[in-house]
Amino acid sequence: DAGVIQSPRHEVTEMGQEVTLRCKPISGHNSLFWYRQTMMRGLELLIYFNNNVPIDDSGMPEDRFSAKMPNASFSTLKIQPSEPRDSAVYFCASSLSRGVNQPQHFGDGTRLSIL
Amino acid sequence: AQSVAQPEDQVNVAEGNPLTVKCTYSVSGNPYLFWYVQYPNRGLQFLLKYITGDNLVKGSYGFEAEFNKSQTSFHLKKPSALVSDSALYFCAVSSLMNRDDKIIFGKGTRLHILP
Numbered sequence: 001d002a003g004v005i006q007s008p009r010h011e012v013t014e015m016g017q018e019v020t021l022r023c024k025p026i027s028g029h030n031s032l033f034w035y036r037q038t039m040m041r042g043l044e045l046l047i048y049f050n051n052n053v054p055i056d057d058s059g060m061p062e063d064r065f066s067a068k069m070p071n072a073s074f075s076t077l078k079i080q081p082s083e084p085r086d087s088a089v090y091f092c093a094s095s096l097s098r099g100v101n102q103p104q105h106f107g108d109g110t111r112l113s114i115l
Numbered sequence: 116a117q118s119v120a121q122p123e124d125q126v127n128v129a130e131g132n133p134l135t136v137k138c139t140y141s142v143s144g145n146p147y148l149f150w151y152v153q154y155p156n157r158g159l160q161f162l163l164k165y166i167t168g169d170n171l172v173k174g175s176y177g178f179e180a181e182f183n184k185s186q187t188s189f190h191l192k193k194p195s196a197l198v199s200d201s202a203l204y205f206c207a208v209s210s211l212m213n214r215d216d217k218i219i220f221g222k223g224t225r226l227h228i229l230p
Contacts, residue, residue: 004158042222043159043205056217091158100209101147101166104218106158 004107006092012113018080021110023092024073034077035091082114117142119208121221128196129229136191136224138206148189149207150180196228
């Protein structure tokens with residue numbers, strides 16, 4: 001059974017460029033979460049979706065960040081324009097249903113470096 | 116507001132010795148508690164969860180955790196540590212009293228198993 005798939009695994013780009021991170025959740029999961037992990041701030045929830053609908057985007061740091069989930073098997077997180085302080089590991093996670101007792105399953109992340 | 120604390124940034128244990136990684140929580144209502152492990156360059160992996168029932172929960176890789184309601188703790192334990200257990204461990208909490216599906220993660224504890 002395939003897990004959560006994220007692409008690319010690594011991204012290096014110059015500040016000001018647009019960055020798009022991609023996620024394919026586990027089939028049948030209907031909740032999807034985007035996190036950011038840094039040494040300084042730890043693991044931060046950016047946004048989550050349920051049945052493709054954004055439920056809470058209060059963790060999105062700025063208007064430069066946007067996320068979409070056009071269908072049940074695909075989501076994107078976009079940063080435009082990117083800045084060096086956006087450098088982090090970005091994780092996507094999915095869970096089986098909308099329920100706080102369900103574990104989340106994480107992808108292996110995208111390591112983003114903004115020069 | 117719910118929160119989770121992992122009081123130790125790092126724990127060092129000799130191989131073969133028992134290990135404990137501490138976690139305390141604060142939540143309205145009954146808690147749902149989780150432990151995750153993160154290996155280098157990987158996403159978080161679900162280890163075990165407490166929802167209700169027996170206070171001692173068994174999970175993957177020989178790990179277990181004990182729910183203690185009076186002390187609001189959910190410490191992770193293993194009777195005999197392996198070098199391969201060296202990783203970053205996250206405790207997480209949620210509750211039905213949430214108005215959303217967020218799981219709150221602790222800052223993580225780095226476990227070093229010394230050969």
